[in-house]
Amino acid sequence: MFHNSSQKKYWIFKSEDELEHMRCKANQKFRNKALESGKKPGVSESMFLQRHEEDVLFRHYERRLLEFCNAFKPTMPKSVVGTALMYFRRFYLSNSVMEYHPRIIMLTCTYLACKVDEFNVSCTQFVGNLVQETPAGQERVLEQILEYELLLIQQLNFHLVVHNPYRPMEGLLIDLKTRYPTLESPESLRKTADDFLTQAAMTDAGLLFSPSQIALTAILNSASRAGLNMESYLTQCLGLKEEKETLSKMYDSMRRMKTLLKKYEPPKLEEVNISKQRLERIHAEFASSSK
């Protein structure tokens, strides 16, 4: 369960600043490493990616990951997609995109997530979904995936179980239907809540809040969108009538989460292209030396 999981112990952080700090550290670490490993001609500080460029690339490849998973044959369950996204996010918390190209890491994350979540696809079936490659190209990609798999597991600190908010959402809907007759049709909330969860997966919400909190926020959000007031649910059914402090804290986290979602903007194409070019240059420079 989530309350005694490694996710709660090691992968829930206090604030977005902490996350940003970790990402800056990863960026800095790569810069130091690259500068130290021999002063090659043509290497300069300005070649490295800035934090915001890294961010743009990260979001771009995250979308690509989502598209890949949605186009996957056979249909990938939502929990697998969520796990893959979480792996991708956790990996780039302590590593820089300049060091490991997101194109491969994204496929490795999906591959590992399929295995961990027991969505069994053979590796050939997996790379068969990369429709734009030739079979030979798919073989090469597969080799690369297998190369990076162990690295990915290591960087996740071997904490492979990820709790996604989908099941908590189902549980909350069941609870609403059983104990909260004030709300007539909780099923109508499902669609919007689902969208909320998909959007939340593209933000840092998974690293800051527990999955049940995310699910609850999703449901309350869709309820307020539909104009329904669900405060009595929290006070009565969840037993928070006396606990004013807990209640206020929960509202606080929900507000923070909504802000996170609002802040998210899909990356712009020109920015992505520029950053991609620079990324390819960096990889061409350093990939041969850092192997």
Added chain:
Amino acid sequence: MICGRDHGDQNTAQIVDLGFTLHRRRRNRLLKSVVQTEMDEQGCPRCKTTKYRNPSLKLMVNVCGHTLCENCVEMLFVRGSSNCVQCDTPLRKSNFRVQLFEDPTVDKEVEIRKKVLKIYNKRDFDFPSLREYNDYLEQVEDIVYNLTNNVDVENTKLRMEQYQRENRDVIQRNKAKLTREQEELEELLLQEQQSNEQRRLEVLQEEQRQLQAKRKNKQALLDELEQSQLPATLLLAQHKVRAAQLETQIEQQKQAVKPTSLFSTGIHMRQTVSLQPVTKIEDVLYHYRPLQVETYGPPVPELEQLGRLGYLNHVRAAVTQDTAGGYTSGLACYRAIQDAFSGLFPLRG
């Protein structure tokens, strides 16, 4: 294995510290099982054909590690010239030993090892710690390796001589101890053999006696039939009775177990057991306390209560195929509720 070593890498010796040593004698016994068995795999390098034609011909190996069949050895030393055919090192006839292993280098190493261990014969109790013992063994392996593969032979020989000079008395002491141990072992073996022999003889004698008794009985019957006045049937009946008696006697002797005074668990046979009740041991009574787990969320209803509370109405009912394995819809419902409530409340403070 005594301190296995990676011979392939000469610069960085990888010492495998196994923490125990295999006794020399045991190791030799193990190695002896790898004895040359195929008759026509190896050929004598000098006369080549003789080996195949004569399967009983033995190969001899010498200090330089090269093999020669018996005939060739004789011929080589008849002529008086005594150099190895392949490597031209000067040899003596006494240096040739019958080959035990398929690979002559193994034989060479075994010879060298025997010689080295005559000098380096310290044992594990001569050292204060396991680490030092293993270091010593590593030294020995170094020396044997050097001598076998002709690496740095001069220095190695010097080292050996120096060691010999320094530890002369220890070597002597250990030699004496070794011979004593060997003698003791041999004595034990001899004793065992002798007692086996005795037992065998006894059994044979017993059998002989029984056979003789039977024969005497038969003879007695025949004599009586000849001489006695009683009718033949009576005599036969008597004879039968006597034969049966003899049989039971033999049976009893066979089953006569040596009386022992101990049960197999070690308790004496005459020991009486007290039938008093065992003394009571007072101890604290165990109270069951259910496990408390902090879930950071609202309390979850029990699995059994889910139906009554109405949760199961909102879960997909279990199909008959599912229930075969023990699945109930309550299980899925319970898991969903647990997940929904776990970690719902703020995690810190």
